[in-house]
Amino acid sequence: MSDAQSPLTPAMFNVLLALADGDKHGYAVLKEVAEQTPGEVQLSTGTLYGIIKRLLADGLIVEVRRHPAIENDDQRRRYYHLTDTGRGVALAEAERMEKLVARARSKQLVRALKPV
Amino acid sequence: MPKSRLPFPDRVYAALLRILPFEFRLEFGSDMEETFRMQRVETAREHGFPALLRMWWATIADIVRMAPREHASVLWQDVRYALRMMRKNPGYTAAAVMILGLGIGVNTSIFSAVNSVLLKPLPYLNGDDLVVLRQRGSRMSVNLGVSVPEINDYRQRNRSLTGLVEHHSMTFTLLGRGEAHRVRAGVVSAGFFDLFGVKPLMGRTFVPDDDRAGAPPVLVLSYEYWKTTEGGDPNIVGRVFQMNDKPHTVIGVLPSIPQYPNENDVYMPTTACPYRSNPKTIESRDGRMMSVFGRLKPGVTMDQYRSDMAMIAEGMKRDNPKFYPDEMGFQTAPSALRSDLTTRARPMLFALLGAAAFVLLIACANVANLMLARMARREQELVIRTAVGAGSGRLLRQLLTESLVMALLAAGIGMLFAAGSIRLLAQFAGQLTPRAREITIDGWVLAFAIVCASATTIVFGSVAALYSRQDVASGLKEGNRAGTEKSRRFVRSLFIAAQVAFSYVLLIGAGLMVRSLIQMNRVDVGFTPQRVLAVTFDRNWSKYNSAEQLRAYSKRLLEKVQSQPGVLLAAVSDSFPLDPEMMDNGPRRFVVEGDARPESEWPPVKSIRLASPDYFRTLGIPLLAGRAFLESDTEDTPHVAVINRALARQAWGNADPVGRRISFDEGKHWFAIIGVVGDTKEFGLIRETPFQLYGADAQSPDPNSVLVRTAGDPEAVTNLVRRAILDVDPETAIAHVETLEQARADSVAEPRTTTRMFSLFAVLAFLIALAGIGSMLALWVRQRTREIGIRMAMGAKPSNILVTVIRQGMLLVTIGLAAGYLGAVALTGFIKTFLFQVEPTDVATYATVSALLLGAALLACYLPAMRAARIDPQVALRCD
Numbered sequence: 003m004s005d006a007q008s009p010l011t012p013a014m015f016n017v018l019l020a021l022a023d024g025d026k027h028g029y030a031v032l033k034e035v036a037e038q039t040p041g042e043v044q045l046s047t048g049t050l051y052g053i054i055k056r057l058l059a060d061g062l063i064v065e066v067r068r069h070p071a072i073e074n075d076d077q078r079r080r081y082y083h084l085t086d087t088g089r090g091v092a093l094a095e096a097e098r099m100e101k102l103v104a105r106a107r108s109k110q111l112v113r114a115l116k117p118v
Numbered sequence: 119m120p121k122s123r124l125p126f127p128d129r130v131y132a133a134l135l136r137i138l139p140f141e142f143r144l145e146f147g148s149d150m151e152e153t154f155r156m157q158r159v160e161t162a163r164e165h166g167f168p169a170l171l172r173m174w175w176a177t178i179a180d181i182v183r184m185a186p187r188e189h190a191s192v193l194w195q196d197v198r199y200a201l202r203m204m205r206k207n208p209g210y211t212a213a214a215v216m217i218l219g220l221g222i223g224v225n226t227s228i229f230s231a232v233n234s235v236l237l238k239p240l241p242y243l244n245g246d247d248l249v250v251l252r253q254r255g256s257r258m259s260v261n262l263g264v265s266v267p268e269i270n271d272y273r274q275r276n277r278s279l280t281g282l283v284e285h286h287s288m289t290f291t292l293l294g295r296g297e298a299h300r301v302r303a304g305v306v307s308a309g310f311f312d313l314f315g316v317k318p319l320m321g322r323t324f325v326p327d328d329d330r331a332g333a334p335p336v337l338v339l340s341y342e343y344w345k346t347t348e349g350g351d352p353n354i355v356g357r358v359f360q361m362n363d364k365p366h367t368v369i370g371v372l373p374s375i376p377q378y379p380n381e382n383d384v385y386m387p388t389t390a391c392p393y394r395s396n397p398k399t400i401e402s403r404d405g406r407m408m409s410v411f412g413r414l415k416p417g418v419t420m421d422q423y424r425s426d427m428a429m430i431a432e433g434m435k436r437d438n439p440k441f442y443p444d445e446m447g448f449q450t451a452p453s454a455l456r457s458d459l460t461t462r463a464r465p466m467l468f469a470l471l472g473a474a475a476f477v478l479l480i481a482c483a484n485v486a487n488l489m490l491a492r493m494a495r496r497e498q499e500l501v502i503r504t505a506v507g508a509g510s511g512r513l514l515r516q517l518l519t520e521s522l523v524m525a526l527l528a529a530g531i532g533m534l535f536a537a538g539s540i541r542l543l544a545q546f547a548g549q550l551t552p553r554a555r556e557i558t559i560d561g562w563v564l565a566f567a568i569v570c571a572s573a574t575t576i577v578f579g580s581v582a583a584l585y586s587r588q589d590v591a592s593g594l595k596e597g598n599r600a601g602t603e604k605s606r607r608f609v610r611s612l613f614i615a616a617q618v619a620f621s622y623v624l625l626i627g628a629g630l631m632v633r634s635l636i637q638m639n640r641v642d643v644g645f646t647p648q649r650v651l652a653v654t655f656d657r658n659w660s661k662y663n664s665a666e667q668l669r670a671y672s673k674r675l676l677e678k679v680q681s682q683p684g685v686l687l688a689a690v691s692d693s694f695p696l697d698p699e700m701m702d703n704g705p706r707r708f709v710v711e712g713d714a715r716p717e718s719e720w721p722p723v724k725s726i727r728l729a730s731p732d733y734f735r736t737l738g739i740p741l742l743a744g745r746a747f748l749e750s751d752t753e754d755t756p757h758v759a760v761i762n763r764a765l766a767r768q769a770w771g772n773a774d775p776v777g778r779r780i781s782f783d784e785g786k787h788w789f790a791i792i793g794v795v796g797d798t799k800e801f802g803l804i805r806e807t808p809f810q811l812y813g814a815d816a817q818s819p820d821p822n823s824v825l826v827r828t829a830g831d832p833e834a835v836t837n838l839v840r841r842a843i844l845d846v847d848p849e850t851a852i853a854h855v856e857t858l859e860q861a862r863a864d865s866v867a868e869p870r871t872t873t874r875m876f877s878l879f880a881v882l883a884f885l886i887a888l889a890g891i892g893s894m895l896a897l898w899v900r901q902r903t904r905e906i907g908i909r910m911a912m913g914a915k916p917s918n919i920l921v922t923v924i925r926q927g928m929l930l931v932t933i934g935l936a937a938g939y940l941g942a943v944a945l946t947g948f949i950k951t952f953l954f955q956v957e958p959t960d961v962a963t964y965a966t967v968s969a970l971l972l973g974a975a976l977l978a979c980y981l982p983a984m985r986a987a988r989i990d991p992q993v994a995l996r997c998d
Contacts, residue, residue: 028153033160046173046180047154048138051146052188080149 010095014053016043018062018092021084025066028054028080054082062088128155134178137185139192140515196519203520210492211524214485217886218528218574221481223535224879225474226567230536231543232467233566234557240456241376241556243315244413248455249279249423250379251410253431255705257447263406266399271434272410278426279412283310286408287380288393291658291851293360297844300656300851301343301361304382305391311338311372313413321355321370328369328387335366335390341374343383359384362392363661376555378459379409403441411455420454427452443707445718463550466872469949473627473879476620478570480883483613483620484890486578489521490610491897521579525571532567533559546875549868581609607898611930614894617887618934619941621880622971626942627949628880629963630956631873637955638866644798644807645695646738647858651832652694653839654823654854657847668819669753671847676730678842679824684835687827689733692820695798696861699854710769711779711788721768723782724808725800730815734760734795736827737858744776744793747814757817759789765809766794789813802865804954825858832857872952884971888978895927895982906986907994916987923986927979928972935968 010018013035020026020034028050035045057063066083084092124132131154135143154177162170204211239245251272253262264272264284273282284307292301308329316323319341328336337359339348348354358365366386388394399405414423427450435442442448453461493500500513537559547554662668672690679688693700705722709715727733731747734740742763751758759780766775779788789811797807815821824843828835836855843850856864863870899906906919946958956963 028149029156032153032157044176046177047150047157048177048181048184050153051142051150052184055142055146079152 010091011053013043013045013049014057015092015095016045017050017053017057018084018088018095021063021082022089022092025081025083027082031082057088058082061085062091124151125155127158131155131158131177134181137181139185139188141192142188192515193519196516197523199516200520200523204524207492210488214488214524215527215531217481217484217488217889218525218571219531219535220882220886221478222525222528222532222567222570222574223539224477224532224882225471225570226529226532226563227536227539227543228467228471228474229566230540230559230563231547231554231557232471233560233562235460235463235547235551235553236467237562238556240459245456246454247414248314249412249414249420250453250455250458251282251412251427252451252453252458253406254449254451255446256449257445261451262448264408264410265403265406266394266408267401267403268406268434269408269410272427272430275430275433276412276426278415278418278423280415281309281313282410282412283307283313284388284408284410285310285379286394287382288391289656289851289853290361291656291849293658293849298658298849298851300853301383302381303391304377304380304385305388305394306385307388310385310411313411314378316372316375318370319373320352321368323370323372324385324387329389331389331395333387333389335361335364335386336369337361337366337390338370338372338385339368340372340377340381340383340385342381344371347383363658364390366390376553378455378552379411380552403438420452424450424452443718446705459553460551463547463553465951466550467547469627469952470872470875470879472948473624473876476624477879477883477886478574480617480620480886480890482574482577483617484886485524485574486581487610487613487890487894489578490581490606490613491893494606494897494901518575518579521575522572525575525579526568528574529567529571532570533564536563536567546871549871610894614887614891614930615934615937617890618931618971618975619938621883621887622935622938622967623941623945624876624880624883625967625971626938626963627946628873628877629967630946630949630953630958630960631869631876633960633963634953634956635866635869635873638803638869641799641803643695643803643862644739644796645858647862649828649830649832650737650858651826651828651835651839652697652823652854652856652858652861653826653836653843653852654697654699655843656851656853657821658849661847661849665753665819668821669816672730672815672819672821675821675824675843675846678846679826679839682826682835682838682842684828684830684838685826686829687732687736689730689736689825690815690821690823691727691729691733691825692815692822693727694737694823694825694858694861695800696802696858696865697823698861698864700801706782708780708782709784711781711785717784721765721809723765723811725810726813727810728813728815728818728820733812733825736825737798738827739798740796742794742796743774744791746793746795747812747816749816751814752816755817757787757789758792758814760793760795760812761791762795762797762807762810762812764797764807765811768809803862869952869954884974888974891927891931891975892978892981895923895979896985898926899923899982899986902986903989903994906989907991910989911991911995919989920983920987923983924976924979927983928976931972931975931979935971939964939968 016035016039017031019038020031026034028047032045032047032050035043054063058065062085063082064085066081128151132147132151135147135150138147157173158170161173240248242248251264253264253268255262263286269282269284276282286305288303288305289300290303291298306324308324308326311318311323318338321338323338324336327333339354344350344354351357354368354371357368359368360366372385393399399407414420431448431450435448540557540559544554544557547557657671662671676688676690679685679690705724706726707717707722708720709717710720729747731749731751734746743766744760746760747758761769761775769775770778775791775794778791780791781788795812798810799805800808800810824839826832826835826839840852840855843852910916910919942964943959950958
């Protein structure tokens, strides 16, 4: 059994998305996921770091030593960076979803959905 | 910030994180704490207290949910790593797994017997309430059965049992189905099967009407007999068998259950048995042949049951003093059926389990040594792993996982070993208990193997792990390294000495048993068993009703057998020495003509043999005085008897007993003593010679066996003798054919098997220990190649090196031997009951075993020592 072959869960995808526009520390990721998916993806510290461990092991993210220049930044915080592989995986997942939505649209299913 | 100065909520969170694996915390712990702190502060500030509570709840639930997954992931990682390490060291892995597998296997197989025979409840309805009632003549050391009048007394007078049933086994000849064949019949009272809670597979079992006088004879077949002999015929119920001159109707078939107290082919009610239904048997208070079983009333304890039976026995003695003479020491011997069935097996199985535990201890010590030796080689790896951040807890867990994986593999091998040895074990235990056929491998046995594996993991895994921690610490500080190596060597030495000590104890145990067996084989049986064939048979009961008929039959039989080619001498008798089917009928008392002394002052005769004239010559029993039986001793001449030397000595001292007349029925019938013969071992090699009397077969005929002394191999005439017996009467069932040498060998089958099992364990343990000594010295030599090279370059001779290495090994062996000696002296008392004419402190055994152990150990030390002595200093100095 290899972690690399395990499917990308919605929570993992959201963590990758949160890192897509820049390196972030754990709490920033947690906060962004909560803001972007209100009520949909519930992340707590345990699950978040479980996901980070897996993404690190699969090489989708790496820890960066260079911290962004933020005021009052605690030097002990660890920042994570989306690797090219991670970006590729996130992109592939987004495309897969897009195709799915396109198919749903072609079947006129989407119209039946309530607007969010 | 130190943890103690953290705000309380953050300290709670930090504590919560402790349920996650150590490595996870090491990697992400402080980051998680920081993230949580920020989340907590911001939630409280922006969303208020209820949101904070919700956040706490979600956080706690989340961590509790993820912890098992993280632990499993670490364990899986460890297991994969362990398997990788094992694949990298196939030699070490195979050796360790095999040694542990053997240790666990030996224990698991013995445990399967202990479990099935001693621990499991009886396979009957409320089996723990079943009791057995025996009687004893304690002053004569004899076990007695129970007679019919006694059964009636117990049945009527007891207040502790809900039911009381009887059982005895007889063999009968079944006719009309090809060659007459012998069936073992269990004769039982009605309610026997109900008492045990056995429901028939087909038809019905016995009801009270079947057991009334004059009821038509009926049979219940055992499952095995129905399957093998009747081919599982579904229409068997209602079929009629011819037996004892009467038609017997099959009324039912039993399910496949273990049959107690012994296995029978068929069962019949007491009224169908010609012996049991005979008025003489029914009235005879001293015809004690039956076994009696009962079921305790609810709430009655074993003690209450015992005192109830003792009270009834007192009453019987009071009412019928003639049948319970004081010198007999009559008493009841009631016990729970469960313990009664396993009395003989219990000490043996526990002794073997003890021996097996020693084998496992030795295997553990050996594998721990192998592991320590390997640790020395893995030191570098462990140091590097620590340097890259693996905590000591992580390493400990990794090493324990490796041990566990290995132990589980070994448990698998152990289970295979146990499964393979089950038949042998059942055969062995079958000599001691009827429950042997229940021996199986079940969940408990599997659990036992896993417990063994886990225990060994803890033993050898912790030792290795403990020393690995020191390695790591000292590996980083070069100065400490020598100290660690020294203490590790000390522990390894301790393990070697322990292995020697344990195997010495086992070897002494085995040695004592072997000595005891030799003593048994040296016993003079009093006859010459070589080239004598004994054939036991059952004649058709119903055909020979009078002494006249029996006498004629006996005469024809003898003439026919004597005329066979290859037969030198032949005799007919009711039994023969060491006959496995011989029944001990209890002692008989006599009075002497012209001597006023009462019966009680004469020695009790424990064996009465009825034999034809050539019996003594055929068996090679020496005639010491007077004469043997002659053809002229017939039914028309006065009854004569020959006695053995033991009886002659005991009764008449140095006076000549020939010419005396004795009576067993207070003077109604007299036997004139005509001769004295040598003593023979009748009931077994280790039982004392009984006071014995021989009667003439022509005067009291009861032919049950034919004895033949042959010119050549007795087995060669087997078929001729069989044919001769069947020619005389085709309705005879041949029961048993064996040479007296076989009978002699079979009489020690039980101690022989025990000795073999014990010796096997001892040798196994010893070989493991020897391999341990050899491999430790080999490692010692390898680690000192450079040092030895230097010493040789400085002028040390190969012989000096040889002596140094051997001294290293033999010092440990000697220490182990000394410890083992103390252990053996303390423990061999436990096997005293298995020994015959050998003291548990037998000097010869201790000396032989010590010499053997020292010699073998010397050889084990010699091989690595030779390698050390052959080291080339040039090459050695270039070594690291």
